Amino acid sequence: MQTTFVVLGGTGDLTGRLLLPGLAELFTADARARDGDVALLAVSQQDWSDEEYRDWARARLAEHAGHVAEDVRDALVGRLAHQQGDVTAATDLRKALDRAAGRPVVYLALPNTVFLGTLQALTEVDLPEGTTIGVEKPFGRDQADARELNAVLHRLVPEERVFRTDHFLAMQTVLNLLGLRFANRLFEPVWNAGHIERVEIVFDETLGLEGRAGYYDTAGALRDMLQNHLLQQLALIAMEPPQAIDGASLSARKADVLRAVRSPADMARDTVRGRYTAGTVDGRALPDYTSEEGVDPARETETYAEYTVTIDNWRWSGVPFRLRTGKALGTDRQEIAIWFKPVPHLAFGSRGQAEPDVLRMRFDPDHISLEINLNGADDPFELERRSLDIDLPPTPLSAYGLLLAEMLGGERTLSISDVEAEESWRIVEPILAAWSAGEVPLLDYPAGSAGPAAG
Numbered sequence: 001m002q003t004t005f006v007v008l009g010g011t012g013d014l015t016g017r018l019l020l021p022g023l024a025e026l027f028t029a030d031a032r033a034r035d036g037d038v039a040l041l042a043v044s045q046q047d048w049s050d051e052e053y054r055d056w057a058r059a060r061l062a063e064h065a066g067h068v069a070e071d072v073r074d075a076l077v078g079r080l081a082h083q084q085g086d087v088t089a090a091t092d093l094r095k096a097l098d099r100a101a102g103r104p105v106v107y108l109a110l111p112n113t114v115f116l117g118t119l120q121a122l123t124e125v126d127l128p129e130g131t132t133i134g135v136e137k138p139f140g141r142d143q144a145d146a147r148e149l150n151a152v153l154h155r156l157v158p159e160e161r162v163f164r165t166d167h168f169l170a171m172q173t174v175l176n177l178l179g180l181r182f183a184n185r186l187f188e189p190v191w192n193a194g195h196i197e198r199v200e201i202v203f204d205e206t207l208g209l210e211g212r213a214g215y216y217d218t219a220g221a222l223r224d225m226l227q228n229h230l231l232q233q234l235a236l237i238a239m240e241p242p243q244a245i246d247g248a249s250l251s252a253r254k255a256d257v258l259r260a261v262r263s264p265a266d267m268a269r270d271t272v273r274g275r276y277t278a279g280t281v282d283g284r285a286l287p288d289y290t291s292e293e294g295v296d297p298a299r300e301t302e303t304y305a306e307y308t309v310t311i312d313n314w315r316w317s318g319v320p321f322r323l324r325t326g327k328a329l330g331t332d333r334q335e336i337a338i339w340f341k342p343v344p345h346l347a348f349g350s351r352g353q354a355e356p357d358v359l360r361m362r363f364d365p366d367h368i369s370l371e372i373n374l375n376g377a378d379d380p381f382e383l384e385r386r387s388l389d390i391d392l393p394p395t396p397l398s399a400y401g402l403l404l405a406e407m408l409g410g411e412r413t414l415s416i417s418d419v420e421a422e423e424s425w426r427i428v429e430p431i432l433a434a435w436s437a438g439e440v441p442l443l444d445y446p447a448g449s450a451g452p453a454a455g
């Protein structure tokens with residue numbers, strides 16, 4: 001059956017850098033998609049003809065999908081079209097949908113501030129039977145906004161036809177949490193407070209603002225990354241074993257964890273917020289965040305967010321989960337690190353100091369390592385630190401390629417549910433309030449440094 005991705009925001013950075021390359025990968029993997037089953041109609045306010053849009057898309061694909069064969073990229077370009085319009089106006093949306101052949105997947109690749117107006121406008125349009133609606137992250141600006149978005153979505157299509165995107169769920173390292181935990185006897189028996197000391201979920205970026213002030217300066221690190229990508233990883237790490245790897249089971253188990261997350265008891269102790277000042281990252285000079293074009297310093301937007309989470313349930317009682325993310329940091333440390341407790345009795349006495357076992361799941365390149373203590377090579381009774389390492393092989397589909405494939409197939413394994421989206425806001429809302437009330441200082445850190453020191 002023919003499907004048209006109606007991409008609202010089809011001229012944006014996300015579309016050019018990630019969605020179009022993902023679709024090109026899908027065209028490589030799925031001959032039916034390439035040979036006519038799938039098309040894309042981009043909607044934006046630009047006064048562009050189809051041909052002008054194709055030129056733009058061809059250049060984006062050359063830049064970001066060089067790994068896809070040129071004839072496949074050309075086949076995709078031939079399936080693209082552009083419709084000018086304001087996505088918050090029902091008449092414009094109707095015109096766009098009239099041009100969409102077959103079943104539409106309406107994808108909101110828009111700033112989160114436009115989501116509600118767009119969905120409200122869609123209620124005035126007769127959506128064809130079988131329409132799917134995809135929504136980018138962050139899902140709204142706060143819990144009330146997320147509730148309202150969910151209410152309007154449910155008036156438009158059933159929850160099974162809503163796809164709330166979090167592209168981290170489709171990343172190989174994150175997906176491997178499922179394989180590692182639930183397809184091996186080894187880990188699950190020790191995956192609890194009895195054996196795990198602490199967990200870190202870290203996504204440090206060397207990238208700065210990269211011209212995204214229009215969106216980022218009203219979002220900040222907490223809304224941009226922690227509220228969604230980091231809490232989703234936490235939910236997968238901490239959830240109970242699902243009955244099956246499908247949308248319903250995963251969402252239910254993740255929602256249980258999110259409900260058990262306690263809001264910070266002491267904001268100044270449990271959270272850190274920071275903002276980068278001028279500095280050098282990888283030899284590249286970055287200006288002070290407040291001097292970046294489009295930034296309003298009065299907003300006091302954070303570019304670094306940290307939150308040590310407590311989970312109030314039997315499995316995780318007393319285990320801190322430290323979530324940390326920031327821009328313009330010195331290194332791209334991007335990993336999940338699980339620190340195990342020491343052995344109850346170390347028989348080696350003074351002949352070796354056992355460090356805790358650490359399981360690390362790293363991003364880009366995707367890699368899993370298990371750091372353990374073994375007998376030494378020189379002295380067999382002396383302990384030595386070794387690491388079991390696995391490089392995860394490259395996958396044919398990037399995260400966005402996989403998400404598009406899910407939407408095409410009507411699957412929801414990697415979608416976030418309505419409940420999860422609202423619970424995630426319930427968790428971060430008290431932090432947003434405390435930060436904007438000045439209860440936690442906004443710490444400076446030079447670009448290229450290790451981040452702000454907790455006060």
Ligand SMILES: NC(=O)C1=CN([C@@H]2O[C@H](COP(=O)(O)OP(=O)(O)OC[C@H]3O[C@@H](n4cnc5c(N)ncnc54)[C@H](OP(=O)(O)O)[C@@H]3O)[C@@H](O)[C@H]2O)C=CC1
Pocket residue numbers: 008009010011012013014015043044045046085086087088108109110111112114136137138167214215
């Ligand atoms: N960029 C990224 O790396 C990532 C982005 N995301 C998410 O994707 C979404 C889009 O981000 P991004 O692409 O970076 O943003 P951009 O600002 O680059 O693009 C926004 C797009 O929305 C369109 N748009 C905005 N308002 C309207 C309107 N009223 N009517 C019609 N079109 C409109 C713009 O078109 P026009 O200019 O013509 O108004 C443009 O095509 C956000 O929710 C973001 O959080 C998620 C993961 C990564």
Ligand SMILES: O=C1O[C@H](COP(=O)(O)O)[C@@H](O)[C@H](O)[C@H]1O
Pocket residue numbers: 205207224225
């Ligand atoms: O959603 C986002 O994710 C990116 C990090 O993900 P990556 O796939 O680009 O590594 C982050 O830079 C961006 O600020 C955020 O909006």
